[in-house]
Amino acid sequence: MDNIFSSLMERLAERQICPYYAENRAEAVSTVLSIIEKSRMEKGVDCKDIQISSGGSRTLAEIDIFSSLEKYNVLNAYVSKDPKEQYEAKRRALLSDVFLMSANAICESGEIVNIDGNGNRLGALIYGPDKVIIVVGKNKLVKDKTEAMARIKSIACVKNAQRLSRRTPCAEKGKCESCLIPSQTICGHTVYTRYSAIPNRIHVVLVNEELGF
Ligand code: SF4
Numbered sequence: 001m002d003n004i005f006s007s008l009m010e011r012l013a014e015r016q017i018c019p020y021y022a023e024n025r026a027e028a029v030s031t032v033l034s035i036i037e038k039s040r041m042e043k044g045v046d047c048k049d050i051q052i053s054s055g056g057s058r059t060l061a062e063i064d065i066f067s068s069l070e071k072y073n074v075l076n077a078y079v080s081k082d083p084k085e086q087y088e089a090k091r092r093a094l095l096s097d098v099f100l101m102s103a104n105a106i107c108e109s110g111e112i113v114n115i116d117g118n119g120n121r122l123g124a125l126i127y128g129p130d131k132v133i134i135v136v137g138k139n140k141l142v143k144d145k146t147e148a149m150a151r152i153k154s155i156a157c158v159k160n161a162q163r164l165s166r167r168t169p170c171a172e173k174g175k176c177e178s179c180l181i182p183s184q185t186i187c188g189h190t191v192y193t194r195y196s197a198i199p200n201r202i203h204v205v206l207v208n209e210e211l212g213f
Contacts, residue, residue, distance in 0.1 A: 001021055001208075002208070004108075004141065005021050005206055005208070006021075007108070008106065008108065008110060008141065008206065009021065009206070011108070011109055011110030012110045012204055014110065015110050015111075015194060015195045015196060016195060016196040016197070016198075016199045016200075016202075017110065017112075017193075017195075017196050017202045017203070017204055018035075018200060018202065018203040018204070019203075019204050019206065020035075020203065020204065020205045020206065021205075021206050021208070022205055022206065022207045022208065023207075023208050024207065024208065024209050025062065025063040025064075025207060025209055025211065027207075028063050028065075028135055028205050028207045029063055029064070029065055029068055031205050032065055032100070032133055032135065032205060033068060035098075035131065035133055035203050035205075036050065036052065036069075036072070036098055036131075036133070039097065039098060039130065039131050040097075043097070047071040047072050047073075048071070048072065048073050049073065050072045050073060050097045050098065051072075051073045051074075051075055051095075051096045051097050051098070052069055052072050052073065052074050052075070052096060052097065052098045052099075052100065053074070053075040053076075053077060053092075053093035053096040053098075053099055053100070053124070053129070054076075054077075054093075054099065054100040054101060055099070055100070055101035055102075055116075055120065055121030055124065055125075056078060056121065057100070057101055057102040057135075057212060058102070058163075058211075058212035058213060059102035059135050059136070059137060059211040059212030060100055060101070060102060060135060062211050062212060063135060063207075063211065065100065065135075075089060075092060075093055075096060076089075077089035077090045077092075077093050077120070090118070090120040091120075093120065093124060093129075094120070094123055094124050094128040094129070095128055095129070096124070096128070096129045096130075097129065097130050097131065098129060098130065098131045098132075098133060099124040099125070099128070099129035099131070099132045099133070100133050100135070101121055101124070101125065101132065101133075101134055101135075102134060102135050102136055102137075102140075102211070102212050103134050103136050103140060103204075104140065104148070104151070104152045104156045105140050105141075105142045105147075105148035105151050105152055105156075106136055106140060106141055106142070106148075106204070106206075107142055107143065107144050107145055107147075107148055108141075108142075108143055108144065109144070110194075111145065111148075111192055111193065111194045112134070112192070112193040112204070113142075113145060113148035113149070113152065113190075113191075113192055113193075114190070114191050114193070115152050115156070115157065115186075115187050115188075115189065115190050115191075116188055116189045116191070117185070117186040117187065117188045117189075118188060119188055119189040122189050122191045125191065125193065125202070126191065126193075130201070131201060131203065132201060132202045132203065133203045133205065134202065134203065134204045134205065135205045135207060135211070136204060136205065136206055136207065136211070137207050137209055137210050137211025137212055138206070138207065138208055138209065138210060139210040139211065139212075139213075140211075140212070141206075145192065149190075153170070153176040154174075154175075154176070155213055156213050157170045157176060157186060157187060158170045158171065158174055159213045160186055160213070161186050164186065166184045166185075166186060167181070167184050168181060168184050168185060168186065
């Protein structure tokens with residue numbers, strides 16, 4: 001394991017955030033499954049009694065985690081195209097047993113940086129689900145918050161806005177102009193996670209591969 005990972009794992013642990021290292025996406029999947037299974041055993045319930053939900057994430061799709069979750073009760077808030085149904089599913093996801101997501105960036109200090117449009121992903125990160133599991137590829141490791149914001153605005157937001165066919169300056173010109181365009185801007189909430197007040201709640205799986213954006 002590179003020093004960059006071992007040092008980051010120490011910084012995360014200081015923040016009461018449980019760190020894990022995975023050499024590749026296959027190891028990332030088995031690590032996520034072991035965290036879920038440990039949580040299930042602590043609760044003493046059947047797999048179908050564990051509700052798992054997630055935030056929208058290219059990383060989770062790339063590691064194909066959902067094909068390994070069939071025995072659990074998976075709430076996919078994105079399956080319905082009806083905005084009202086999707087809204088209600090995202091609200092229910094806030095009380096899941098396990099919430100899966102990626103992060104936009106992680107600083108050397110262990111601080112986690114994210115920007116959300118609606119805030120359902122970051123609402124779940126902050127409070128609600130019993131366990132939050134964050135899977136992060138090495139491309140999202142940055143020096144500090146300044147580099148994190150630069151990365152998010154110039155890479156993550158650009159690609160996300162394009163993926164969602166948004167008519168924003170970042171999608172159209174590749175440059176953030178701090179837009180406030182109704183139904184278009186994808187930057188609603190910026191969250192810096194510096195400490196988990198509840199121990200053993202937030203788990204970060206660092207993957208030695210490039211994943212997502
Ligand atoms: S504020 Fe607007 S232009 Fe800037 S990154 Fe967000 S969506 Fe794009």
